[in-house]
Amino acid sequence: MSNLDLSYDIVGIGNAIVDIISHENDDFLSRHRLVKNSMSLVDEQTALAIYSEMHPAIQTSGGSAANTMAGISLLGASSGYIGKVKDDELGKFFVHDIEAVGVDHLVTPIPSGLPTARSMVLVTPDGERTMNTYLGASSTLFAEDIDPEIIAAADYLYCEGYIWDVETTKQVIRLAMSIAKESNKKVSFTLSDTFCVERHHQEWLELIAGPIDILFGNEAEFLTLSGCPSLERAIDWIRGQVEIACITEGSKGSTIVTEDQIIKIEAHLVEKVTDSTGAGDLYASGFLYGLIKQFDLQTCGTVGSLVAAEVISHTGARPQSSLNDLVSSTLNL
Amino acid sequence: MSNLDLSYDIVGIGNAIVDIISHENDDFLSRHRLVKNSMSLVDEQTALAIYSEMHPAIQTSGGSAANTMAGISLLGASSGYIGKVKDDELGKFFVHDIEAVGVDHLVTPIPSGLPTARSMVLVTPDGERTMNTYLGASSTLFAEDIDPEIIAAADYLYCEGYIWDVETTKQVIRLAMSIAKESNKKVSFTLSDTFCVERHHQEWLELIAGPIDILFGNEAEFLTLSGCPSLERAIDWIRGQVEIACITEGSKGSTIVTEDQIIKIEAHLVEKVTDSTGAGDLYASGFLYGLIKQFDLQTCGTVGSLVAAEVISHTGARPQSSLNDLVSSTLNL
Numbered sequence: 001m002s003n004l005d006l007s008y009d010i011v012g013i014g015n016a017i018v019d020i021i022s023h024e025n026d027d028f029l030s031r032h033r034l035v036k037n038s039m040s041l042v043d044e045q046t047a048l049a050i051y052s053e054m055h056p057a058i059q060t061s062g063g064s065a066a067n068t069m070a071g072i073s074l075l076g077a078s079s080g081y082i083g084k085v086k087d088d089e090l091g092k093f094f095v096h097d098i099e100a101v102g103v104d105h106l107v108t109p110i111p112s113g114l115p116t117a118r119s120m121v122l123v124t125p126d127g128e129r130t131m132n133t134y135l136g137a138s139s140t141l142f143a144e145d146i147d148p149e150i151i152a153a154a155d156y157l158y159c160e161g162y163i164w165d166v167e168t169t170k171q172v173i174r175l176a177m178s179i180a181k182e183s184n185k186k187v188s189f190t191l192s193d194t195f196c197v198e199r200h201h202q203e204w205l206e207l208i209a210g211p212i213d214i215l216f217g218n219e220a221e222f223l224t225l226s227g228c229p230s231l232e233r234a235i236d237w238i239r240g241q242v243e244i245a246c247i248t249e250g251s252k253g254s255t256i257v258t259e260d261q262i263i264k265i266e267a268h269l270v271e272k273v274t275d276s277t278g279a280g281d282l283y284a285s286g287f288l289y290g291l292i293k294q295f296d297l298q299t300c301g302t303v304g305s306l307v308a309a310e311v312i313s314h315t316g317a318r319p320q321s322s323l324n325d326l327v328s329s330t331l332n333l
Numbered sequence: 334m335s336n337l338d339l340s341y342d343i344v345g346i347g348n349a350i351v352d353i354i355s356h357e358n359d360d361f362l363s364r365h366r367l368v369k370n371s372m373s374l375v376d377e378q379t380a381l382a383i384y385s386e387m388h389p390a391i392q393t394s395g396g397s398a399a400n401t402m403a404g405i406s407l408l409g410a411s412s413g414y415i416g417k418v419k420d421d422e423l424g425k426f427f428v429h430d431i432e433a434v435g436v437d438h439l440v441t442p443i444p445s446g447l448p449t450a451r452s453m454v455l456v457t458p459d460g461e462r463t464m465n466t467y468l469g470a471s472s473t474l475f476a477e478d479i480d481p482e483i484i485a486a487a488d489y490l491y492c493e494g495y496i497w498d499v500e501t502t503k504q505v506i507r508l509a510m511s512i513a514k515e516s517n518k519k520v521s522f523t524l525s526d527t528f529c530v531e532r533h534h535q536e537w538l539e540l541i542a543g544p545i546d547i548l549f550g551n552e553a554e555f556l557t558l559s560g561c562p563s564l565e566r567a568i569d570w571i572r573g574q575v576e577i578a579c580i581t582e583g584s585k586g587s588t589i590v591t592e593d594q595i596i597k598i599e600a601h602l603v604e605k606v607t608d609s610t611g612a613g614d615l616y617a618s619g620f621l622y623g624l625i626k627q628f629d630l631q632t633c634g635t636v637g638s639l640v641a642a643e644v645i646s647h648t649g650a651r652p653q654s655s656l657n658d659l660v661s662s663t664l665n666l
Binding site: 023051057070096 | 356384385387389390391392394403421423429430433434651
C-alpha cells in the first residue's frame with residue numbers, strides 16, 4: 001500500500017489475477033472444449049494442463065476490476081483496489097503493476113496458502129480472448145480485508161461479477177455495496193461473462209433491483225440477464241431498473257440507457273484487434289472517469305470507447321499509452 | 334526435457350533469464366546512472382530497487398543464447414539449450430516457453446538455492462533497451478550439467494559472451510568448446526555487450542585465435558574488441574582470425590567477413606523499432622539457420638536481417654510470428 005488516501009474517487013473489488021497470454025489457433029479451443037470469448041474457472045491441474053500446450057506466453061497483470069482501476073488512475077482520477085494475492089512471484093508482480101500506475105492496493109498479500117490467481121488467456125487470430133482462470137489466493141478475500149471507512153468515503157464503488165463465483169468473496173461485495181449505499185455513494189457493477197450471468201442469474205436480478213446504480217455488460221450478457229430475444233427488448237427491460245446501463249457491442253459501439261435517454265456511442269476504430277482482453281474493463285474505466293469528472297453521458301461513453309480501443313490494439317489488458325494524453329488530444333478536453 | 338535427440342543441428346549455452354520489460358523515458362536511465370543499450374549485472378537488491386520504480390511490466394522469456402535457439406527452432410532446425418533455472422515460477426515459465434517452440438532444455442531446474450535469473454529491461458522511446466540482470470540460478474551452471482555426447486554430436490555449438498561473467502560458468506563454456514572442437518564441430522560465439530568485451534578482453538582474444546569459428550557482435554563490440562578506430566579497420570583486423578565474423582550495425586545492416594570476402598547485408602526495414610531487445614540474438618538465429626541449411630553467406634545474412642526485423646517490431650526478445658513462413662515467403666525458399 002502507498003499513500004493511503006481515505007477519499008478515493010473510486011474503489012474497485014475483484015479477483016486479483018495475472019494473465020498468461022498466448023496466441024493460439026481455433027483448434028486449440030476445440031481440443032480443450034473451450035467456448036470462445038468466455039471465462040472458465042479451472043483448478044490448478046487443468047490450468048497447468050492447458051499451459052503445457054500453450055505457445056510461449058507473456059505475463060501481464062490482469063483482473064477485470066483491477067484493469068478498470070488501472071485505467072481510471074491513468075486517466076487521472078484517484079482509485080483504490082481490493083483484491084487478494086499471495087506474496088509470491090506473481091503476487092509481487094501484480095502489486096508492482098497496480099501501484100506503478102498509481103492505484104492503491106488495499107489488501108495485504110497473504111504470506112502463505114493458495115498461490116496468486118492466474119488466467120490462461122488464449123487469443124485467437126480474430127483477436128477474441130478465451131480465459132481459463134485458477135482463482136487461488138483471490139478466492140480468500142474476507143470481510144475483514146475491507147476497510148468500511150474507505151468504502152464509505154469513496155464516491156464510487158465498482159464491483160466485478162466474476163468475484164461472485166466464490167461464496168465468501170460474494171459476501172465481501174454484498175457488504176461493500178451496503179456500506180456504499182448507506183453512505184449515499186454510487187454502486188457500479190459489471191456482468192463480466194455470459195456464463196457468470198447464468199450462474200448467478202436470480203441473485204443479480206435482485207442486485208439490479210437493489211443496490212446497483214450503474215451496470216456494465218456486453219450485448220450477450222444483457223440478453224442472458226434479461227432473457228430478451230433482442231437488444232432493443234433488453235434495452236427496454238433494463239431501462240429504469242438502474243440509473244445508467246452501459247451495453248458494449250464490440251465494433252458496433254455501445255449503448256447508454258437511462259430512464260429517459262438511449263444514447264448510441266460509436267466504437268473508436270482500430271486498424272487491427274490484436275487482443276480483445278480488457279476491452280470491457282477499459283470501457284468501464286473511461287465511462288466511470290467521465291462520471292467522476294461530471295462529463296455528460298455522451299462524452300463518458302466516448303472516453304470509454306477511446307480507451308477500450310487503446311487496449312485492444314496490443315496484447316494484454318492494461319493500457320500501454322498515456323491515456324490522459326490520448327483523451328485530451330482526441331476530445332480537446 | 335522432451336524428445337531428447339542426441340544429434341541436434343545446434344546446441345546453445347547461456348544465462349537462462351526471464352525478461353521483465355517496461356517502457357521508460359531517458360531520465361529513468363540518468364537517474365539510475367545506466368548506460369543506454371548496455372547490460373549491467375546487478376544484485377537482487379538493486380534489481381528490486383529498479384523494479385520498484387518501473388512502469389507496469391510484461392514478463393517474457395529471454396536470455397541471449399536461449400532467444401537464438403528459440404529462433405533457430407522456429408525456423409525449422411533442431412536445437413538444444415543449456416542454461417540453468419530454479420524450479421520456481423519464473424523458472425517454470427522459462428522452461429515452458431523454450432520447450433513450447435521445440436527447443437530441448439537440457440539442464441534440470443534446481444529445486445532449491447538461488448532464484449531464476451531475471452533482467453529488468455528498460456525500453457526507451459527510441460526503441461533501445463538497457464538491461465539490468467540479476468544472474469541468480471543461471472550462475473550455478475557446472476561442468477556436470479552438460480552431457481559431452483550431446484555437445485560432440487551437435488553440428489554447431491553456440492556460446493553467449495554474457496555467461497563469461499561467472500568464473501564457474503566460464504569453465505563450462507571452455508569445456509563445451511573443447512568437446513566440440515575435438516569432434517570437429519563448429520564453435521560460434523557472440524560478444525554480447527561492450528562492457529562484457531572490456532571485462533574479458535584478453536581471454537576473448539585468445540578464444541578468437543583458438544576455438545571460435547564463427548563470431549557475432551555489433552559494431553561497438555567489434556571496435557572495443559579490436560581496439561580499432563573504425564569499422565573498416567576492425568574488419569581488416571578480424572579477417573582471417575575466424576572463419577566467419579558477422580558484424581551487426583542496426584539500421585545500417587550487417588557485414589559478413591571471411592578470409593576472402595566482405596559481404597554487406599542490408600537491414601530489413603521495419604516501420605517502427607518498438608523494442609530492440611533480441612535483435613542481435615535473432616540475427617544469429619537466422620544466420621546460423623542459414624549455415625545449417627547450407628545457404629550461401631549472402632542468404633544467411635538476409636535471413637538474419639529478416640528475423641531480427643520481426644523481433645524489434647514488438648516488445649520482447651522472442652519471435653511472435655511464424656519465422657518459417659516469414660522466411661519462405663520473403664526469400665521464395
